Amino acid sequence: MGQIKIYGLKEHLTPIRNKVSDTLHSCVVDAFKYPENKRAHRFFYLDPEDFFYPEGRSNQYTIIEISLFEGRTITSKKYLYQLIFDRFENELNISPNDIEITLTETPLYNWGIRGKPADELMLNYKVSV
Template identity: 30%
Template sequence: MPFVRIDLRRGKSKEYRKTLGEIVYAAMTALINVPQDDKFQVITEHDREDLNHAESYLGNRYSDDVVFIQITLNAGRSTEMKKAFYKRIVDEYQKQLDGRPDDIVINLVETAKENWSFGHGIAQYAT
């Protein structure tokens, strides 16, 4: 059950935000073994001054259109799966939204399965 948080600059259209969420969801289902309908996303817009980041880091130069994607998910994916996942998101961002590849920052937060509840106060994944 990945929980996705996408943070971006205020002013993008509803369609842009929806497409961005769908890009991430499609990559999750295609590449990191996330089942269909396992979709939980919060997409939040921020004023320019509320996104505080370096101008550049590790050879990337960020614009005002930087997008921060943080995904909390169960541990267990290989490094190769993660690399393919990151690349798919950036490739589709470029293709579908004409975005700059430098402007996508992705962070995965891995957790144990017992750290989830999908309702009723039950830890459905706990064994």
């Protein structure tokens, strides 16, 4: 399971949100062998006066927070980061300097999904990749 939050300037993200979602989902599918039909993305649009970001970033500065079940290898996580940096630059023209990614992993028993704790669900994909 993965829940993804995308934060950025409203004026920048709104026009490209579908492409951002598609690009980001393709990265998760490829890096984590995640099912194509499992997409949970939320966009948080910020006005310039509500979004302070580090010096050296542009108005394309985007924060990506991914909550997921624990179990992915360090290698697969680093692969995910590289895919996001590469595809955002090549497909969305967003510099890697303007992307920040945070993964937050929790045990399956800390998720409640479809009426059960996630550790009691039969998943149709592997978490340990």
